[in-house]
Amino acid sequence: MDQQYEDFKKQVKDSSDIVDVIGGYISLQKKGRYYWACCPFHGEKTPSFSVDKERQFFYCYGCHTGGDVFTFVQKIENSTFPEAVKSLAARANIPIPESHRTAADVRREEKRKEMYRINDLACRYFSACLHKTKSGQAALEYFHNRGITDTIIERFSLGFSQPSFNALQTNMVKKGCTLEQLAAAGLIRNKNGHYSDFFVNRVMIPIKDPRGKVIAFGGRVMDDGLPKYLNTGETDIFQKRENLFGLDVALKPIREAKEAIIVEGYMDAISLHAAGINRVVASLGTAFSEQHAKLLHRITENVVFAYDSDDAGRRNAVRAVSIAKKAGLSVRVLNVPEGKDPDEYVRHVGREAFESLVKNAWNGTEFQIRYTISKNNVSNLAGKVQCVSNIIPYLQECSTEIEAAGYIKFLAQQLVIDEGLIRGEYRKKVVARPLRNNTVPQTSGQYSQPVPSVLEQAESNLLLLFFRYSGMIDFYREILQQIGFVSPVRQSIYEKICKLENADFSMVKESLFAAGDADINTETARILAGEDFATDEEDRKRIADDCIRKMQQNFLQRAYEDHRRLADTYASMNDPRFHEEIKICNELRGKITNLYGN
Structure with a gap:
């Protein structure tokens, strides 16, 4: 980066007093040399979030998040570093200079901007097809029959792709898009030199980034046709492992509730939002990733996995719990009864019943233990030994020895074997692989800070x-x-x-x-x-x-x-x-x- 941009960043930072900036988002109270507040990045009732005006940085003694004014804006707005700089520059009325960029940088940025524009145009087109075409009426009825109201349709910008193999490309070309651009965005496909629409006769679900920009699409059939779902492939602006469906609309509810509910598919998320449960995001049908966990950890400390209750869903939840715990999240897993998925369940029994499932969800490690027991033959000693061996890695993910000891006792009760034997096996493993947080928790006080x-x-x-x-x-x-x-x-x-x-x-x-x-x-x-x-x-x-x-x-x-x-x-x-x-x-x-x- 050239000196002009470095000088610009310094000017922005010098003009952005951290107390003034943070005070624009949360209420600060001065006590001694620091300013204090309840942390906006995790749930708490007693202030542990401190701001040092003299040294211009913040630090939370509860969730251990800290940094300078740029770091705060990045986290609170879920933005990149350059976006945080631009946001603060606008706040301070400082003009943004043209930084030195290579020709490749310029081409890459222009390509991304063009892809955002194309996706936005496609989103508007699909919405118009839903509301203004005869074939779209069937799709509108499909949404309504699933309890998805016009308000939810508007909130998620839902749409419909026509039963034609070239309707989208014809419309988009008229708006100045090239076939190559549409193909790069995953909206059309090229087969033997012939282009055809990728999404045909499907209800359309735009996938947006946390700032509400359309980055991809999902399409679902309205009957029993296959494939049931089609999703945009990864592009320059869309990577499945780094994006969560619905985060743009769920961001504020998650912060307010201090909890996020994670489902596997976007129809699950939309149905829960339609039922009035707004703190829901979906992992886009892909495996829950470390990037997903880090993204959520910027917003909340508490997550609840509401995956499908079939074996595949439970298996995915077991893996997701480990990833979330590693990222420092407090994890629970709810069990949707009668083999239903969250979408089907909430449509049949309603919001209160689903919220009751959330309230009674199992702790993540307890779920992992129960699931592993269910997958092993524990009617004999050999099966119990194998089961314990499979569960020990989950015990090693515990944040403290006290927590691990509690689950060892629980496991011993479930398997009806001596607690000391499990502890012995656990000790053998933990010597080589220590607990992920080798600190001792304090008793309740001003904040929960590990000693x-x-x-x-x-x-x-x-x-x-x-x-x-x-x-x-x-x-x-x-x-x-x-x-x-x-x-x-x-x-x-x-x-x-x-x-x-x-x-x-x-x-x-x-x-x-x-x-x-x-x-x-x-x-x-x-x-x-x-x-x-x-x-x-x-x-x-x-x-x-x-x-x-x-x-x-x-x-x-x-x-x-x-x-x-x-x-x-x-x-x-x-x-x-x-x-x-x-x-x-x-x-x-x-x-x-x-x-x-x-």
């Missing part, structure tokens, strides 16, 4: 010193080259600070936030949210030495554990390499004792 481990605090304090006094890095560079940071994110932050070569605090902070990495932004904000300390040079040196000492001790201890496990493995195999590993273990243990005592 950092001694090592995490040491790494954070050292980085806080480096933020403010980057000249200290040279003194510790050699030892850190050996031991590093356990946290990959903190290691990345350290490496980025090193590259800045003794920059001042303001430049360090600006550079880290400008990188646009969500994990780095959050961790940087969390570290900066720590209290100032060690203004005296001697104190800074003492604190840094103590942090290095704890990090080195942990490094040696981890090396010892690795070699000890190798020794155990070689011993069980009668492998002579056992003796070499024992020797290394003794050397490491001796070094740990000499440096740090027992």
